[in-house]
Amino acid sequence: MKIWEMSSKISPKLLKKNNITILYMEYHFGVPGILIWITHIISGSILLYIGYVGVNTGKISKNMSLILIVEGVLASLYHAHIWYYKSKK
Helix, strand or coil: CCCHHHHHHHCCCEEECCHHHHHHCHHHCCCCCHHHHHHHHHHHHHHHHHHHHHHHHCCCHHHHHHHHHHHHHHHHHHHHHHHHHHHHH
């Protein structure tokens, strides 16, 4: 499968049920987009928490803790932004 054929699969679809419009987007193997976004937001929050605990307890080096905090914040905010952006369409 070519890249431009794959990108056509990752396009949002709107489903209407009982006068409620639901954003539905499928990734590879038919995984719904909302599941991917929520998983990445939760994973980012976990990284943020582990980094925060590492800074406070000192069990992890300070540099590694700060890297985890930054990665966690970026992952959570980026996927929350995608979810918000796609749900507005």
